[in-house]
């Protein structure tokens with residue numbers, strides 16, 4: 001686990017990088033967010049007005065900031081998987097599938113739902 | 117406190133693994149719609165309902181209860197509920213739809229079968245083996261439970277020598293046609309949606325209906341399965357004029373239904389937004405998904421109405437059918 005200062009030393013916003021989380025998300029071949037060009041179309045078009053998805057949230061995943069991702073559990077489960085954002089994404093990011101991969105991770109690792 | 121996500125999903129996951137459905141129903145309830153049809157048991161082509169229409173009255177009733185619990189102290193006890201649900205199907209005690217409501221969601225399946233018969237389609241039904249597809253488990257990311265369930269359902273089809281499935285709703289169509297092949301090696305069953313079959317070979321029109329409606333496209337039909345033109349073609353063919361909203365087809369807004377079990381209040385807000393868009397075009401909304409129908413109906417004023425497309429089709433192809 002690596003702890004790093006993100007913004008500046010002044011505001012002391014510390015983000016903990018969880019390499020295990022990063023590796024697990026990378027292993028799930030479904031997660032594709034590196035192509036995102038941060039244009040904001042998805043945010044503007046989302047009927048749920050989930051402004052964290054996917055721009056900021058997916059960045060957290062890409063740097064392994066598990067804690068930050070878990071602060072947004074309600075957003076992650078609020079996504080309708082309607083794919084309105086994907087239909088309009090210029091970079092072809094699989095937004096809904098990315099959200100679903102995060103749910104799978106949380107279900108397994110946070111809620112312990114891999115075995116019943 | 118909102119509805120607790122982990123424990124609610126835990127109950128769904130346990131139900132899928134132990135009882136083969138998120139909300140287990142009796143065989144009698146699942147197959148009740150088929151009374152009077154004498155459909156053959158099995159066959160190489162079968163009608164696969166995936167229990168979606170049959171489940172809606174129960175999901176409606178349960179989310180009504182959840183809506184009452186949302187933000188209340190009762191949510192603290194969901195963990196205990198999950199513990200007991202492992203032994204006894206507790207969800208059965210949370211959902212009490214009326215006979216009228218159950219009949220209302222059986223009727224579209226009956227209409228669809230009648231329309232397919234009028235188009236000359238021949239198919240059977242698996243009755244007690246007409247299992248749930250696992251669609252909600254997949255959407256909620258319950259991949260371990262979903263994977264096991266999908267394999268079980270696929271093996272049932274293989275044991276019955278099924279070669280083609282006729283599906284009747286967007287969630288089941290998408291899950292078996294586009295998702296199962298990623299989870300099941302050598303998946304080789306053809307999946308056809310009933311509107312695709314009818315649009316390719318429309319039954320003779322007995323009665324033209326002269327009405328103006330607007331169409332709400334379910335997200336999965338519009339953005340995943342390319343089923344946009346078929347419902348419009350079928351409606352035009354029976355004399356219906358379709359007034360389009362700006363946000364239709366691939367740009368159609370969601371009905372909010374997928375949020376019903378975890379965020380019932382948000383789900384209603386999204387439905388209201390969508391209904392307002394649709395009612396700007398016509399006072400009658402037509403859709404082809406039981407989840408959309410249920411969610412849009414909850415917020416549609418009494419002066420307006422929401423219908424399953426099958427109601428209109430059957431009225432035109434088989435006016436005396438009940």
Ligand code: SF4
Pocket residue numbers: 035036037038039040041042043054055085088089090091092093095
């Ligand atoms: S629309 Fe696509 S490219 Fe633009 S911010 Fe969203 S995910 Fe990134």
Ligand code: SF4
Pocket residue numbers: 042045046047048049050053054078079080081082083084085086095096
């Ligand atoms: S898929 Fe999710 S993030 Fe994308 S538009 Fe729909 S609700 Fe918003």
